[in-house]
Amino acid sequence: MDSLRYTLPMTQAEALDILKTGQNVFLTGAAGSGKTYVLNQYINYLRKEGVEVAVTASTGIAATHLGGTTIHSWSGIGVRDRMTKSDLDALEEKSYLWKRFEHTRVLVIDEVSMLHHFRLDLVDTVCRAMRRRPEEPFGGLQVVLCGDFFQLPPVSRMGEPQAQFVHRSEAWTRMQLRVCYLEEQHRQDDEAFVRLLNNIRDTEVSEESYELLQSRFQKESTLKVRPTQLYTHNIDVDTINDAELAKLPGVVHEYRMTDSGKEHIVATLKKSCLAPERLRLKKGAQVMFVKNGFEQGYANGTLGTIIDFDMMGNPVVETAKGKRIAADKVDWKVAEENRVLASIEQLPLRLAWAITVHKSQGMSLDAVRVDLSKSFEPGMGYVALSRVRSLAGLTLLGLNDVALRVHPEVTELDVALRTDSSKSVKELQGFTAAEKRMLHEKFLELVRPKQKEKKIPTHHVTKKLLLEKKLLKEIAAARSLTVGTILDHIEQLLAEEETFDVQYLRTSSIPDTKFKKITDAFAAVAEKNPERRLAPIKILLGKGYTYDEIRLARLFLN
Numbered sequence: 001m002d003s004l005r006y007t008l009p010m011t012q013a014e015a016l017d018i019l020k021t022g023q024n025v026f027l028t029g030a031a032g033s034g035k036t037y038v039l040n041q042y043i044n045y046l047r048k049e050g051v052e053v054a055v056t057a058s059t060g061i062a063a064t065h066l067g068g069t070t071i072h073s074w075s076g077i078g079v080r081d082r083m084t085k086s087d088l089d090a091l092e093e094k095s096y097l098w099k100r101f102e103h104t105r106v107l108v109i110d111e112v113s114m115l116h117h118f119r120l121d122l123v124d125t126v127c128r129a130m131r132r133r134p135e136e137p138f139g140g141l142q143v144v145l146c147g148d149f150f151q152l153p154p155v156s157r158m159g160e161p162q163a164q165f166v167h168r169s170e171a172w173t174r175m176q177l178r179v180c181y182l183e184e185q186h187r188q189d190d191e192a193f194v195r196l197l198n199n200i201r202d203t204e205v206s207e208e209s210y211e212l213l214q215s216r217f218q219k220e221s222t223l224k225v226r227p228t229q230l231y232t233h234n235i236d237v238d239t240i241n242d243a244e245l246a247k248l249p250g251v252v253h254e255y256r257m258t259d260s261g262k263e264h265i266v267a268t269l270k271k272s273c274l275a276p277e278r279l280r281l282k283k284g285a286q287v288m289f290v291k292n293g294f295e296q297g298y299a300n301g302t303l304g305t306i307i308d309f310d311m312m313g314n315p316v317v318e319t320a321k322g323k324r325i326a327a328d329k330v331d332w333k334v335a336e337e338n339r340v341l342a343s344i345e346q347l348p349l350r351l352a353w354a355i356t357v358h359k360s361q362g363m364s365l366d367a368v369r370v371d372l373s374k375s376f377e378p379g380m381g382y383v384a385l386s387r388v389r390s391l392a393g394l395t396l397l398g399l400n401d402v403a404l405r406v407h408p409e410v411t412e413l414d415v416a417l418r419t420d421s422s423k424s425v426k427e428l429q430g431f432t433a434a435e436k437r438m439l440h441e442k443f444l445e446l447v448r449p450k451q452k453e454k455k456i457p458t459h460h461v462t463k464k465l466l467l468e469k470k471l472l473k474e475i476a477a478a479r480s481l482t483v484g485t486i487l488d489h490i491e492q493l494l495a496e497e498e499t500f501d502v503q504y505l506r507t508s509s510i511p512d513t514k515f516k517k518i519t520d521a522f523a524a525v526a527e528k529n530p531e532r533r534l535a536p537i538k539i540l541l542g543k544g545y546t547y548d549e550i551r552l553a554r555l556f557l558n
Contacts, residue, residue, distance in 0.1 A: 008422040009183035012038050017428060017436055019144060020045065022443030024137070024175040026112075027146040028417060029182030030201060031386035032364065035146050038182070039108060042144070051447045052103045057110035058147075058154075059272070069334050071109050073268060074100070075123045083122050088129050101130040105447035106142045111361070113147035116154045117169040124171035137174045142447070145177070149410045149417075150201055151361055152379050167413060181421030193391040200382045200404050203411050216396045223320045226286045227367030227395055228303060229354040230384050232374050238276075241351035248282045253309055255279040255329075261342025265334050273332050274359065275346040281306055281315050288352030288365075289317075291330060297323050301363035301387070303352060315347070320366040320393075357384045366393050373398025378407045459489035466490070466502060472509055472552070487551045494555065506556050510549055517541065518553040532557070 012034050019025055019042045027035055046053045055068030056075075072078055076091045091097055107127070109115065124138050131139025145166075154163040166172060185194050196209040221227050231237060245252075257277040259266045270277060274290035281287070285306045289298040297319075298304075304317035310326050317325045333343035357370075357380055365387045372381050381403030388394045431439070465475045476483045493500050506515060521540045522532060529536045537550050 007181075007418045008425040010180055010421050010425050011184060012041075012182060014425060014428055015180035015182060016041055016045075017440075018178055018180055018424060020440040020443065021436075022142050022439075022446065023178045024143045025145070025180055026177045026417070027144060027180045027182070028148055028421075030150070030185065030197060031148065031383075032185055033182035034184060035148070035182060036110070038180075039110065039144070039146055043108065046106055046447075049444055050449050051105050051444070052449075053106040053108060054100070054104045055108050055110075058112060058115035068108070068110070070268070070272070071115065071123060072119070073265075073334075075126050077119065077122045077126060080122065081116075081118060083125050088126070091126060092130065097130060101127065101139070104141060106144065107138060108144045108146070110146045111151070112145040112166050113149045113151050114154050114361075115147075115166050117164040117166050117172075120166050120169040120171050124169075124174075137171060137176075142443075143175060149413060150379055150382050150406055152358060152377065152383055153407065165409065165413070178424050179417050179420035180424060181418050190391050197382065197386050200385070200406065201414065203406060205404055212391070213396055213399065216391065216394045218395070218397065220395055221367040221369075221393050223367045223393055224305070224318070224322065226305075226353065227369045227393065228286075228288060228352045228360075228365055230357050230360055230368050230370040230387070231354060232357055232372060232376065232380055232384075237354040237356060240354040242280075244353040245280060245282060245285055245351060248284045250282045250284070253281045253313065253315065255281070255347050257344055257346040259342070259344045261334075261340065265342035266344060269332055269334060269342055269344050273344060273346070274350055275332075275348060276350055277346070279347055279349060279351075281349070281351075283308065286352050287315075287317060287349045288355070289327075289348050290350050291332070291348040293330065293348060297325050298348075299364065301360075301365050303366040315349070317349070360384065360387045363387055364389055367395075368393065369395040369397060371397035372403035373400050375400050375403040378402065378405045379410075382406065459492045462486055462489040463493055463500075466493075469504055472505060472548075483548045484551070487548060487555075490555065502555065505552065509552055514545070514549065515553050515556075518545065518550055519557060522554070522557060 015025075015027060015038050019027075019038075027038060029035055043053055043055055054074055056071040056073075057068060058071060068074075076094065076097050077083065080087065109120075109123075112120075127139040127141060128134045128136065129139075131141070133139040137143070147166075149165060149167075153165060192208075192212055196205075196212050199205045199209045229240070256279075257270070257275070259270070283306050287304055287306060289302040289304070290300060292298075292300050298317075302319055304319040304325070306315045307318045307324070308316040310316055312326075312328075314326050314328055317327055319325065327347050327349055329345050330348050331343045331345045334341045361383055366389055368384070368388045370384045372384060375381055381399070385394070428436075462475060462479065465478060470478070472483050472486055475481075475486050479486070490502055490505075494502075510518075518537065518541065521537045522529075525536050525540065532554055534547055534550050534554075538545065538547060541550070
């Protein structure tokens with residue numbers, strides 16, 4: 001692992017600079033290094049610039065963290081593990097997919113470590129076909145992959161091809177990814193605990209780290225809330241939570257989820273949302289927020305205890321830090337081009353005496369009690385331990401030989417990723433601030449919606465010729481319009497600018513004698529013709545005068 005000591009660390013700001021150049025990027029780093037924060041920064045930047053960005057993730061739970069959808073749903077691949085010609089033809093017949101691929105310029109896929117390698121290839125195939133750019137990876141989209149291979153790997157279902165890490169896909173190689181490996185730590189501020197987690201990643205768990213874990217064995221947290229119990233196996237955590245709730249005295253308050261929109265999308269939302277359809281709470285219940293609500297003072301994974309119910313019937317949660325929050329219903333939705341396709345509404349809470357390690361991925365928890373004695377998969381211990389914000393919030397109930405292992409392929413890959421990230425940092429540092437801004441702007445020019453050229457009003461085109469002192473007949477001929485239409489334009493211009501000067505037209509288009517007779521005629525019938533209609537003047541003057549001459553003279557009556 002000596003090579004790791006010589007890598008150049010990458011900051012969040014540097015990763016954001018690289019993303020803004022439009023290169024395909026793999027954004028990675030340890031748990032708590034700020035990957036989701038950087039993604040949100042970039043997504044907000046693109047949206048502010050009017051760039052259409054597709055925000056997706058490998059799982060529904062991960063997608064809700066970013067306010068996006070699953071990559072399976074967005075791309076149209078669904079649960080397929082292969083794509084035939086007829087499958088592609090069927091997708092091409094869906095107009096909503098056409099619009100989606102036509103407008104999208106940047107594709108974000110979060111928690112990519114849990115995505116099967118063959119499914120990334122399927123997404124690539126669909127993008128190239130739908131965007132009619134078969135030779136370009138993902139049809140020319142900028143692709144931003146985000147994840148950590150030390151998290152839990154993809155799981156193959158019955159009948160699916162053997163799952164491999166996504167870096168084994170053909171698309172990964174073709175994309176020429178820039179690696180951004182974040183090194184800062186924003187979840188844990190305990191140096192010894194951070195060292196322990198890094199030891200696990202480096203497969204070099206020191207004696208000091210084992211002693212640190214031993215110090216938390218059966219050691220209960222001193223925080224105000226009961227810790228969330230993490231289970232390695234898919235046991236019925238709802239049964240455990242319900243049993244704990246039943247032990248509490250007092251009235252049960254029940255909250256039911258409401259929904260609207262397309263039925264199949266609603267079903268997907270409900271499946272991916274950690275908030276239950278039927279939430280039962282009591283005073284004293286241990287709960288966890290399951291959505292970010294930074295303005296209200298909570299984040300996804302914030303623990304608390306129900307201490308009361310307000311006048312509206314909403315639960316009042318006291319967090320581990322002593323903050324009191326009246327929780328109100330929020331929504332989860334799937335939107336397409338600013339149109340909501342489906343939404344669900346529920347309190348952003350769930351009972352939190354117990355949760356599975358798999359479902360804890362992406363969360364930051366205040367306190368956990370975890371039994372790793374039945375760990376069965378490399379990475380499971382790292383995921384569980386890295387969820388907790390501080391060592392003081394950890395209670396370790398058991399540990400086995402598998403718990404602190406990581407997949408050997410991941411260890412080797414991690415060295416390569418850090419090396420590639422160092423190259424990215426070095427390359428970025430070779431640019432001046434001005435050069436970076438130029439690269440950012442160049443990419444924005446490519447992906448911003450093209451501004452429709454403002455059509456110059458037709459009378460303003462005429463104005464340009466008038467300013468050149470062209471005669472009426474010359475202007476009419478140049479514009480292939482009648483003299484009467486040009487006079488319409490002049491009347492519009494005078495209505496907009498009373499001082500607009502067309503005096504030269506009087507002397508160049510009407511003899512003085514004719515002009516005087518026309519103006520005298522207007523004066524003679526002024527009382528009966530206050531609107532200065534043309535017909536009475538034509539009748540009064542007779543055949544020797546045209547309507548165009550009368551209209552022209554009328555321009556100068558004031």
